[in-house]
Amino acid sequence: MDAVADIQSEYDHRQIEISKVGVKDIRYPIIVKDKKKGFQHTVASINMYVNLPHHFKGTHMSRFIEILNEFRQEQLSLQEVQSILTRMKARLNAKAAHFEIEFPYFIEKAAPVSKAVALMEYSCKFVAEKSNKDVFIVSVTAPVTTVCPCSKEISDEGAHNQRSLVTVAVQFKKFVWIEDLIELIEAAASCEVYSLLKRPDEKYVTEKAYQNPMFVEDIVREIYKTLSADDNIIWFTVESENFESIHNHSAYAFIEK
Numbered sequence: 001m002d003a004v005a006d007i008q009s010e011y012d013h014r015q016i017e018i019s020k021v022g023v024k025d026i027r028y029p030i031i032v033k034d035k036k037k038g039f040q041h042t043v044a045s046i047n048m049y050v051n052l053p054h055h056f057k058g059t060h061m062s063r064f065i066e067i068l069n070e071f072r073q074e075q076l077s078l079q080e081v082q083s084i085l086t087r088m089k090a091r092l093n094a095k096a097a098h099f100e101i102e103f104p105y106f107i108e109k110a111a112p113v114s115k116a117v118a119l120m121e122y123s124c125k126f127v128a129e130k131s132n133k134d135v136f137i138v139s140v141t142a143p144v145t146t147v148c149p150c151s152k153e154i155s156d157e158g159a160h161n162q163r164s165l166v167t168v169a170v171q172f173k174k175f176v177w178i179e180d181l182i183e184l185i186e187a188a189a190s191c192e193v194y195s196l197l198k199r200p201d202e203k204y205v206t207e208k209a210y211q212n213p214m215f216v217e218d219i220v221r222e223i224y225k226t227l228s229a230d231d232n233i234i235w236f237t238v239e240s241e242n243f244e245s246i247h248n249h250s251a252y253a254f255i256e257k
Helices: 061-070 078-091 149-154 178-187 199-211 216-228
Strands: 018-034 038-052 097-110 117-130 134-147 161-172 233-243 250-256
Touching (some): 061 078, 078 117, 134 178, 161 216
Antiparallel strands (some): 233 250
């Protein structure tokens, strides 16, 4: 059988290095740690990149999928991600490897009064890089309810409220549970969001939110205070977006340390 030409490995005369080249939006089943049940099966969207030295014409795209497939039965932990990055660098002759994985995470959540249980979905993301230093970031986005303090103060009756999305991303020394980041976010809002509410629950969450009005600025500052006091956290960002109910725009706040 005649050898097949390897065009990607041919010399490129332009002498331009590419920072990231690879495959994007791979839909793939994964296993992640679950604080209550040990592990959870979900489906992720995965991006895998390496740097491309200036003398190569292209990278070998099929090798990314091959590497991912070698880990398909493994629980996706920090150690497994680092192993994937190491293999990417070696298999693709790269100095830097980058791995992004975004997935829905589900938690059984009981309503505050009726205790009716239903699954809540949260959006999670791991971002990892192996180059001259190792980077691993865990990001969690949770929906919450916020009530506007200004609206409450100036209104004779009621106050406008909205659903908000709060995202926390952290780098850490030791392990961090997804559930703990979710709990941190929900505690900083006017009230939590639930999948299933009976009428007594609706009364509870409406009144709780009204009694605890929060600007987007309040949310990011409250989370900042908690994360700053945690010796395990070495870097973090917090962002909050309120999908305003009386404006044709969102309110937004971001903070980093």
